[in-house]
Amino acid sequence: MTFDEISGNEKIFEELKNAARCGQISHAYILEGAIDIHKEMIAKAFAKSILCKEHRGSGCNSCVICNKIEHGNHEDVFFLEKEENSIKDEDVVRLQDRLRNKPLGERNIAILKDADTMTLRAQNRLLKTLEEPPDGTVIMLLSENTESLIKTIVSRCIVVRLPSTESLEDDALRLLAETTAEALLAGRPFYELKKTLAAVLSDKKQALAFLDALEVFYGRKAVGNNETDRLYPKAYLYGQVGAIEETRRSLRGNGTVGYALKRFLLKSME
Template identity: 30%
Template sequence: MSIESIAGQERVKRILQNSLRTDKVSHAYIFTGQHGTGRRQMALAFAQALYCKVLPDDACGECLDCRKVEHGNHPDLHWVKPDGASIKIEQIRELQKQFAYRAGVSGLKMYVLENADTMTVQAANSLLKFLEEPTSRVVAILITDNGQALLPTIRSRAQWVPFAPLSRVLMIETLQAEGHPSFLIQPAVRLAAGTEAARELIQGNGFAEIRNLVIQLARESLTRLPTSMLTAQQKLAKSELTDQLPLFMDMLILWLKDMVRLSLGDHNELVFTDQTEWMGGQALSYDMKHWVRCMEQAIELQKRLRFHANPQLVLEKMLMHLKGV
């Protein structure tokens, strides 16, 4: 893997490669952005580039150091993940102990903290001391969904590197090249900020099934409302839908956006492209305002789910709203 081989994030690439070319690598970076935007891949590629003996501003991927980083056995690179729900002070202390030893030939030690915003207060304070008083040449990368959740004192001592959501066109091209079905790619790229996250959705348990259920319940609610209520009860009784209900609501909102477009006669940017024949007919059976109200209702019910509203009542209310009851 190399920095250049990672799709998108051109600004991030320029920042990191320029620091390598000018030998002005910061002692600490905060890689902040949504899950799936390539932060972890970039951290790995940057580590390879720092240790690479062949290229001045990227990783060759072939030399011994590049291969060691890629396989996770480079002695001077330490990767820390949360222990359970958080990164604990014991993990930071262990890191400090490892950094008390001399680095190898490169003279550089490096550590990456995944989900850095999960650090306990004690761990964060311990890390701060480490950032302020490194015992040798050290580069740190803190990966986080929310850089603002880190202590202000940590933020002020690290270079901020924001990762933007990837271009939808780029994500679609990549996922199509990998052979994923188009009917799953379309919703995934709208629900994810990057190719990695979209791929996880597509390959995750139940993604295709949830899409099918959105189609089934939407269709039944518009034509046979009592049947849709029964289907919803049966699916919720099996409990797996209860866990997947937030994803169901996300997917339903995408379906409703398609219905708004179809009611306006717009066939561009549709997500459920393989369902447009029956959807088109139903979309025109109602006023466009109906679909907009349904979308607003879905967003409101989605919020209620976050505050532990009854899943069955939420789903039944949504199905009735679709029918216009």
């Protein structure tokens, strides 16, 4: 997705788009928000707006550059995420080595998912890069809890605060539904699904909104006729919609969110 396709946050996006359009891009940003895939979507949109040559400042979402960024295989866009529970010193060493290479295109961009899980040593190492970043480099730290980052890191970044789960935007919900549906269809393991749904697992209102979004997604697949729609057999879709109904009933009754959604996931995986 590009900024123009993500609704909400227009003011924030406008500033990022402007920066990309004029080339006045800071070397480091913190994207702070509760939902991992939402932050990642915005980081990718920003990377597209910086590197896309078709639509500088917004990204076109159809050129080779945008496509590679979307699929996480652009040569100049480096992703780093936690292994086990944290991003460790040696991960940041790897990042620094990578950023020393000149980009093939205009800039190197590093996207650190789970940046707030960096160990203190890792943070202090990253700080050196933030103090003297290689020319043209843009580093995006995706973080849920910026208080876990040392102040010297935060002060060297532009902090972009995204809406919290209470105001989960439609796009974020849609994306969450899509990701969950795809993960269920692909038979991804339970713990992974649970992690994806972490943002809605504690809040009944969000959970219901998520189920609505998931039902809309399945509804579209049922009437759609393109290649990806056909991956979803009709009988499967009806089964899923039934399971959504049941989960909704349980949530509107006395069911706890965690339990109801877990049951839904397990049923969907049968």
